[in-house]
Amino acid sequence: MSDPCAAECCALDALERRQKRTLKAVLAVNAGMFVVELSAGLIAGSSALLADSLDMLGDALAYGVTLYAVGRGLLWKARAALFKGVLMWAFGLFVLVDATYKAVSGGVPHYETMGIVGLVALLANALCLGLLWRHRSDDLNMRSVWLCSRNDILANVAVIVAAALVYASRSVWPDVVVGLGIAILFLRSATGVTVDASRALRQHPAS
Numbered sequence: 146m147s148d149p150c151a152a153e154c155c156a157l158d159a160l161e162r163r164q165k166r167t168l169k170a171v172l173a174v175n176a177g178m179f180v181v182e183l184s185a186g187l188i189a190g191s192s193a194l195l196a197d198s199l200d201m202l203g204d205a206l207a208y209g210v211t212l213y214a215v216g217r218g219l220l221w222k223a224r225a226a227l228f229k230g231v232l233m234w235a236f237g238l239f240v241l242v243d244a245t246y247k248a249v250s251g252g253v254p255h256y257e258t259m260g261i262v263g264l265v266a267l268l269a270n271a272l273c274l275g276l277l278w279r280h281r282s283d284d285l286n287m288r289s290v291w292l293c294s295r296n297d298i299l300a301n302v303a304v305i306v307a308a309a310l311v312y313a314s315r316s317v318w319p320d321v322v323v324g325l326g327i328a329i330l331f332l333r334s335a336t337g338v339t340v341d342a343s344r345a346l347r348q349h350p351a352s
Contacts, residue, residue, distance in 0.1 A: 158263075171208055178266055189259055190321050210225045
């Protein structure tokens with residue numbers, strides 16, 4: 146007769162291994178796309194691309210923190226989720242400042258670069274979303290990274306739309322509006338993650 150406790154432990158170990166493999170893959174994708182989008186955003190003078198690059202960096206750091214939390218107790222997972230929420234808040238505020246500066250200084254961004262890099266980022270995030278799909282209900286941390294990836298899809302589509310509008314209008318405003326929109330999306334997601342993590346910390350205080 147098999148030991149049900151041993152079987153459960155084996156199942157948990159297998160789940161943690163799958164989570165770690167997935168997190169390492171999406172971490173690599175997001176870290177690489179951060180470099181690509183940051184460089185392209187600086188060259189193109191695009192607030193939307195810079196915002197999306199910071200989104201990639203925030204996700205890469207968040208995946209790294211989540212990878213560290215896999216296999217640890219509920220308290221560690223709640224702390225990791227809280228750290229991610231604060232990190233997302235910081236990036237959101239940075240993007241708000243950058244988009245506001247672009248609105249004041251003016252200057253039309255390079256819409257071709259925006260569109261091409263935005264499409265590449267969309268494909269990269271679609272891959273990440275597919276990898277994370279099976280883990281979206283595993284626990285608080287895996288759900289938070291899945292939500293990050295889902296939000297990234299919306300941000301990528303917005304960058305592509307902004308590129309088309311910049312081309313049509315020859316104006317900086319579509320780029321600025323999308324930059325501000327991504328910042329608001331950042332802050333909204335950060336609030337949700339922070340609230341969930343704070344609730345988990347209250348339910349499982351440190352001994």
